[in-house]
Amino acid sequence: KFLRALPTKWHLKVTAIQEYKDLSTLLLEELIGNLKAYEVVLEKDSETSKNKKEKYKSLALKAKKVSSAEEASSSDSEDEEYAMAVRDFKKFFRRRGKFIRQPHDDKKAFRKAK
Template identity: 40%
Template sequence: PISDEELVGKILRSLPKRFDIKVTAIEEAHDLSSLNLDELIGSLQTYEIGLNRRNEKKDKNLAFASKSGADEQIESEGEESLAESMAMLGRQFNKLMKKVDQRPKS
């Protein structure tokens, strides 16, 4: 019969690429010789459920992310306005610093 340690090793090696991060975490966090097969399977199932949920959210976000040309133009104008405001703030700050430097020192 194959020991749990051998089964754990075989399962970890046979997982698809999307589990690489989880496999590394398991190998670093657990002593594989004492890792129970049921614990491993439970951990992998939990990770897979999380992956599926993130993928579903990503798909929903992609549906909302598509913008019309008008939306992009408004956003671009907003960015330009922000850049102009930042430039004006910088100029005002420089003027203030010059005035502070010109004040007589006591």
């Protein structure tokens, strides 16, 4: 009954005691001594893990994007450059006389320019 009342972090030790020793012949003082020794080990482990967490504490920073007038004008100029490139591309194909789009016709969707 005494072993069943222990918290879950003690289950490993309880299982080891149950498998290793005959509980009907185990003295209460011996059982308490084993559990106290295990408690000291648990405390040392928790201190060690706590120190490691403090030693390697990491930080996460959030970045905010601040749009300045210079950045806004550069994005506007990029949009203008893109629009100019599209216009030049369309002009190039119109001058070459290839694939001029005609109204939808049942026979041909595209025809060559004369």
